[in-house]
Amino acid sequence: MSETTRILILGGTGDAAALAAQVSLLSDVEVMTSLAGRTQQPSELSGSVRVGGFGGSEGLVRYLKEQRINVLIDATHPFAAQISWNAASAVVEANIPHLMLVRPAWKKVTDDRWLEVESVEAAAQAIPSNAQRIFLTIGRQQLAPFTLLTEHWFLMRSIDPPAPDIALPNGELLLDRGPFTVENEIALLKQHAIEAIVSKNSGGDATYAKIAAARELELPVVMVQRPTRPSGERVKDVASAVAWLKQRL
Ligand SMILES: NC(=O)c1ccc[n+]([C@@H]2O[C@H](COP(=O)([O-])OP(=O)(O)OC[C@H]3O[C@@H](n4cnc5c(N)ncnc54)[C@H](OP(=O)(O)O)[C@@H]3O)[C@@H](O)[C@H]2O)c1
Known part of the structure; x- marks a missing residue:
């Protein structure tokens, strides 16, 4: 890895925003969040922000290489399955570490x-x-x-x-x-x-x-119910994603 680690967060969720805020406090990192561009006024984000699709998995591979991204964290919504599948395949081609931040599904309880x-x-x-x-x-x-x-x-x-x-x-x-x-x-x-x-x-x-x-x-x-997501390394919350990242810096 280069001295500064360039981290791309696939965002569009509150967890992704919280993750960008925490990761941008680490030293020797540059944080970029990618948004699909669906929301007219997205919440403010730490680090830099890019907006719009990449053009499928191939487009994402190109972007990862051009931007010299070292780590990709997929913190998209559990129902945004397409981008997660694209990311899982792009990181193989780009040969970079990949983590999915997937918050747990709600569980039915008595009286539901x-x-x-x-x-x-x-x-x-x-x-x-x-x-x-x-x-x-x-x-x-x-x-x-x-x-x-x-x-x-x-x-x-x-x-x-x-x-x-x-x-x-x-x-x-x-x-x-x-x-x-x-x-x-x-x-x-x-x-x-x-x-x-x-x-x-x-x-x-x-x-x-x-x-x-x-x-x-x-x-x-x-x-x-949630759509099927790709297999791969995953954590359930922002703190665990930060811990995973720290191990790789
Ligand atoms: N689906 C939901 O219920 C839901 C709810 C809340 C928030 N969101 C957020 O809204 C965004 C879009 O959701 P979706 O369900 O339309 O996703 P999707 O079906 O998985 O993605 C469709 C296409 O949108 C582009 N895209 C999606 N997320 C992107 C991102 N973070 N950065 C750049 N491009 C992205 C990709 O285009 P290309 O193939 O051109 O790269 C992708 O192939 C996601 O970022 C997600 O986190 C979704």
């Missing part, structure tokens, strides 16, 4: 009423027949399957608004960014007379409040 499904499309078909008013918290990019449910009303929460040219399910948009509190989530669910929730199993604390709120109100949650 989860219906676990494999995909967002399956979630649209799994909404309990007695639920008409649905809290849809899967982001703004996969709303299409729910437009088919014309008898339902959806409260759709996302950070940014959906693209103006896509058809939206019947209902109301709510633009907001976590973390959320259980108290506020309970109030929101009651205010809109919500009867079921659709969520991805994203894990982490920032958006868990809706799951705790659903338990409290005895509401069903249609829970979309």
Whole structure:
């Protein structure tokens, strides 16, 4: 490794931002975070930031070589599988160490009423027949399957608004960014007379409040399971990622 270690973090998550902040405090490192560019106003990040796709795995290999990246840490969202597969293959070609920071999935506990499904499309078909008013918290990019449910009303929460040219399910948009509190989530669910929730199993604390709120109100949650990720070295939290990195500096 060169004297300064150049670290690329694949970001787009709170964990990636926290990791960039901690890693940039280490000596002899340069930290770059890569964002896909989906969020209009991303949170502020330590180190430098680049935005936009690389052009598949080959594009990422080119970038790693051109930028003389020494270490790649994939801290993307558990549902951003494509970039993780691209990264896992690019690091082999670029011959650099690779770590995945994957926060643990939420686990169902007593009194949770989860219906676990494999995909967002399956979630649209799994909404309990007695639920008409649905809290849809899967982001703004996969709303299409729910437009088919014309008898339902959806409260759709996302950070940014959906693209103006896509058809939206019947209902109301709510633009907001976590973390959320259980108290506020309970109030929101009651205010809109919500009867079921659709969520991805994203894990982490920032958006868990809706799951705790659903338990409290005895509401069903249609829970979309995570896509398959590549195998490779992985840790569950930011502190473990920093420790892994320190061993390599
Ligand atoms: N999916 C979610 O539910 C979700 C939720 C919260 C945050 N995010 C964040 O939003 C971003 C996009 O998510 P996605 O589900 O659309 O990902 P994806 O399906 O895995 O990626 C699609 C394409 O977007 C580009 N891309 C994704 N992440 C990138 C990054 N960090 N830097 C540069 N290019 C990136 C890549 O384009 P090229 O092939 O051209 O390189 C990738 O092939 C991710 O960074 C993720 O951390 C996703």
